[in-house]
Amino acid sequence: MPDDDILEKPFPGRRSALKRNILENALACFNELGVEATTIDTIKVRCGASVGAIYHHFGNKEGILSALFFCAQDNQRAKLTSALETAKTLKEAVHLIVKSYVDWVTSYPEWARFLFQARSAVAKGPHQQQLRERNIENYRELRELLFRLDSGANEIIQCQELLPSLIIGPAENFCRAWLSGRIQTSPLEYREQFAESAWRSIHR
Amino acid sequence: MPDDDILEKPFPGRRSALKRNILENALACFNELGVEATTIDTIKVRCGASVGAIYHHFGNKEGILSALFFCAQDNQRAKLTSALETAKTLKEAVHLIVKSYVDWVTSYPEWARFLFQARSAVAKGPHQQQLRERNIENYRELRELLFRLDSGANEIIQCQELLPSLIIGPAENFCRAWLSGRIQTSPLEYREQFAESAWRSIHR
DNA sequence: TTACTAAACAGAATATCATTCTGTAAAAGA
DNA sequence: TCTTTTACAGAATGATATTCTGTTTAGTAA
Numbered sequence: 001m002p003d004d005d006i007l008e009k010p011f012p013g014r015r016s017a018l019k020r021n022i023l024e025n026a027l028a029c030f031n032e033l034g035v036e037a038t039t040i041d042t043i044k045v046r047c048g049a050s051v052g053a054i055y056h057h058f059g060n061k062e063g064i065l066s067a068l069f070f071c072a073q074d075n076q077r078a079k080l081t082s083a084l085e086t087a088k089t090l091k092e093a094v095h096l097i098v099k100s101y102v103d104w105v106t107s108y109p110e111w112a113r114f115l116f117q118a119r120s121a122v123a124k125g126p127h128q129q130q131l132r133e134r135n136i137e138n139y140r141e142l143r144e145l146l147f148r149l150d151s152g153a154n155e156i157i158q159c160q161e162l163l164p165s166l167i168i169g170p171a172e173n174f175c176r177a178w179l180s181g182r183i184q185t186s187p188l189e190y191r192e193q194f195a196e197s198a199w200r201s202i203h204r
Numbered sequence: 205m206p207d208d209d210i211l212e213k214p215f216p217g218r219r220s221a222l223k224r225n226i227l228e229n230a231l232a233c234f235n236e237l238g239v240e241a242t243t244i245d246t247i248k249v250r251c252g253a254s255v256g257a258i259y260h261h262f263g264n265k266e267g268i269l270s271a272l273f274f275c276a277q278d279n280q281r282a283k284l285t286s287a288l289e290t291a292k293t294l295k296e297a298v299h300l301i302v303k304s305y306v307d308w309v310t311s312y313p314e315w316a317r318f319l320f321q322a323r324s325a326v327a328k329g330p331h332q333q334q335l336r337e338r339n340i341e342n343y344r345e346l347r348e349l350l351f352r353l354d355s356g357a358n359e360i361i362q363c364q365e366l367l368p369s370l371i372i373g374p375a376e377n378f379c380r381a382w383l384s385g386r387i388q389t390s391p392l393e394y395r396e397q398f399a400e401s402a403w404r405s406i407h408r
Numbered sequence: 409t410t411a412c413t414a415a416a417c418a419g420a421a422t423a424t425c426a427t428t429c430t431g432t433a434a435a436a437g438a
Numbered sequence: 439t440c441t442t443t444t445a446c447a448g449a450a451t452g453a454t455a456t457t458c459t460g461t462t463t464a465g466t467a468a
Binding site: 033034035036037116117120121123124125132135136139159161162164165166168169170171172173174177180182183185190193197200201 | 325329336363365373381386401
């Protein structure tokens with residue numbers, strides 16, 4: 001059960017068992033029915049909890065949504081950070097960014113699907129500030145890492161704000177299409193190709 | 205008012221004036237407050253129509269959403285098709301695809317923002333089949349065009365299902381970041397670069 | 409013009425759903 | 439053991455989407 005580790009870290013132990021159970025079932029509901037179409041009652045029935053319990057733990061529907069969202073995002077980020085620790089060269093780093101992304105999406109397709117469909121809701125909701133700050137910080141860290149590895153060699157193109165889009169754009173677009181069912185072939189098939197292409201597109 | 209032409213074509217004339225007015229105001233509400241947070245009453249107040257009128261024209265909230273969505277998508281697609289008519293070579297076509305996309309997003313930022321945030325809702329809702337079919341058809345047409353222009357020259361990489369992601373992925377990712385406010389620089393600044401990069405990433 | 413029909417509205421009534429509130433049980437800590 | 443906090447249960451409330459019934463307006467044919 002690889003999915004468990006996504007919820008286990010932020011909500012550990014027996015005490016949080018119901019919390020994890022609610023989130024797990026809410027995730028399935030959101031993915032199967034869509035965010036708007038899943039009612040609190042749907043979730044309640046599916047996981048056997050009471051309305052009171054749900055609202056006690058998460059405050060409101062948006063609370064469930066953002067809890068799920070940040071769990072997934074944090075896990076994805078943690079995997080990336082851990083992968084990047086081994087990077088010695090700029091090229092290695094770019095490869096690891098792409099591959100770590102593809103690996104995560106294919107390891108946790110349900111979570112990835114949810115990340116895509118919930119982002120805009122979270123971005124408008126009460127946690128928009130939190131989301132904004134995290135994103136800015138994440139992208140800052142990434143820029144610094146790439147800059148550090150480049151360190152004067154100037155292997156890399158100038159426009160820093162372009163880098164993330166060039167590196168992750170194609171893989172992300174393909175993963176979205178795969179998760180939506182429009183494309184059958186797993187992104188894993190093109191792992192190397194995405195990584196190689198990303199490197200070529202920012203290298204000069 | 206360039207925005208007008210998006211609604212004018214599908215809902216032309218004086219007869220559809222209220223329809224366009226509702227859609228126009230609904231778009232603003234969705235973008236400012238988010239899809240979930242905008243109520244029918246919000247829209248009603250903003251455009252001065254009655255509940256009855258709104259439901260008469262669109263059936264339900266999802267009806268407004270998908271009407272807006274397909275208007276935007278159709279317009280974007282029409283601009284692309286029209287741009288591609290002048291393409292003589294494969295390289296030209298790739299450039300036009302990217303540039304047409306960037307131009308559309310920067311010309312109609314409100315519509316583009318909406319396309320991003322409404323896609324998942326439409327994909328789950330009652331028009332999912334319609335959306336699916338359009339997408340498949342659109343991608344098929346694109347593949348055929350590229351194949352025709354390549355015609356034996358074999359300038360292009362093998363995996364056809366990879367092409368759209370490699371071509372549009374980076375620009376799309378950047379546009380999303382720009383529309384969300386995370387990036388200040390207009391995608392227009394990097395128009396050439398996105399096009400050139402797209403071509404290099406699929407060329408061999 | 410007049411009569412007829414269908415579409416376009418208006419607004420009250422209803423139904424569905426998110427959220428709150430009040431109370432009870434369990435667990436933690438002293 | 440007593441006290442306090444946390445975890446839950448379910449009824450009550452309030453907001454919101456949707457329906458329904460009636461009225462007006464525009465189109466059409468005589």
